[in-house]
Amino acid sequence: MGSTKYAIGIDYGTESGRALLADISTGEEIAVHVTPYAHGVMTEKLPLSEKRLEHEWALQHPQDYLDVLYRSVPEVIRQSGVNPDDVVGIGVDFTSCTILPVDAQGTPLCFDPALAGDPHSWVKLWKHHAAQEEADAINEHASRSDQRFLARYGGKISSEWMLPKLWQVLREAPDIYARADRFMEAADWVPFTMTGEFVRSSCAAGYKALWHKEDGYPAGSFFAELDPALGDVFETKLRGSIVPLGTKVGRLTAEMAERMGLRPGIAVAVGIVDAHAGVPGCGVVTPGRLVMAMGTSTCHLLLSDEELHVEGISGVVADGIVPGFFGYEAGQPAVGDIFAWYVDKAVPAYVREEASAEGISVHEWLERRAAAYKPGENGLLALDWWNGNRSVLDDSDLSGLIVGLTLQTKPEEIYRALIEATAFGTRRIIDAFQDGGIQVAELVACGGLPQRNRMLMQIYADVTGREIHIAASSQTPALGSAIYGAVAAGSAEGGYDSVPEAASHMARLKEETYKPIPAHAAVYDRLYAEYRKLHDYFGRGGNDVMRALRELKHK
Ligand SMILES: Nc1ncnc2c1ncn2[C@@H]1O[C@H](COP(=O)(O)OP(=O)(O)O)[C@@H](O)[C@H]1O
């Protein structure tokens, strides 16, 4: 036996990037380091320019991504005291669809001072929402011409994705579009900077750029009908081979090895979308277990042997998470964010004062009191659409609702109703999977919420009627990336030959689980039936109350 080997997972979030050094044989997380992005999310102006960005823009600086490699990677090596020669693989996950235009050498166009004044030369972050017009036009044309790809994305594509963003560049900055040799997902660009290889990930291409393993990309004629200049977009701006996850895109170059404090030649894995990396990070590598990445929002991820059309999913992609399986993604666009709204904007002052006097957070104060209630006892039922609905209704204009308020209603009762509403929203997504023919036997939770609120997790078990396992790691995307890095290295170099094999050694669940309490589950079955009535009444267009309120608000 040689010395212990290690893999590095690099997780690029919205505000910062983190590097995690993990022991390949046990998954032990030896060291973590976070580098905040110096330029953060640019929503108002560009660096060194007073030019104002328009509403709904969200840009980033690619230098911030490189700085994560230059700072956090040497730092995990320093903290751990590990010999860099024992690091065998690197994996990267990234927010998505986060894209940038690059020149023929792969250099971001915004690095060219002559182009940096144009906002379209910069990175468009996943939450850049200014390409809605383009997304609407693509959706309308696709549904009129009955395009096969629409069904794989639950009936609609998002303004966050590759084609709407790319078309926005073409329409608003044709010179930048022309100057771009390619547009790349940041998840693909970072491995490129480490290896010099232009390779695209089946995950990002499949979930965000309409690529299908059998059908390839949609026909260029479809896009040419929308805009003649888009006719060859897949052969030109989006060209490049597309490979399954765990594939080695190349080896760390000598120059980057020097900057990152590693040895040249280390295997670098193809990139992956952040939420999806959390699936092997939870140890889930087979069908039947739905992974819930629970935080500000919730992403639901599931593996299956079959490609089926499920109502309201964000997408289904072959090899999109674990090679050999179809990966499904669905989501709730606000979960923790709804509780944050309540805590920050709506609780009465006395709650804040009592929490502070007790030396606990407002969340904890509310949780302690709300946990004393039995299901149904708060007399409330809410719809969880504070940030619209991204699943079966797929309507970002929908808004929230609470039914049953009285003069006696207490803040903790409302807090409990909001948590219950998000659990009902998850049950609705599980129902859509089951109705579509995909079984969901158990749930696995990762992200911030399972670590923070036990009552919430018990409510989810009771509402869904399913046992919930919790990931042992609090950094499941970074650990997942380290797993893909270990697979890129392969057993010949001290790693593993498959994602399931690597995950079986490197990822685990906590022993403690949340099991449904039958008496609670029975009450929640009744309440969920009422939730479905409200959901369909306010969400399916039979009721115009929400529409009227919205119209008056924007008048
Ligand atoms: N005790 C708590 N109970 C429920 N929600 C909480 C609690 N503490 C924080 N939150 C919510 O958790 C969310 C942050 O989750 P986290 O997983 O850390 O972030 P992110 O999704 O951005 O990675 C916030 O929206 C916040 O409102």
Ligand SMILES: O=C(CO)[C@H](O)[C@H](O)COP(=O)(O)O
């Ligand atoms: O689109 C997504 C996954 O498909 C994510 O929502 C996006 O990548 C942002 O993730 P996070 O909130 O974890 O930063």
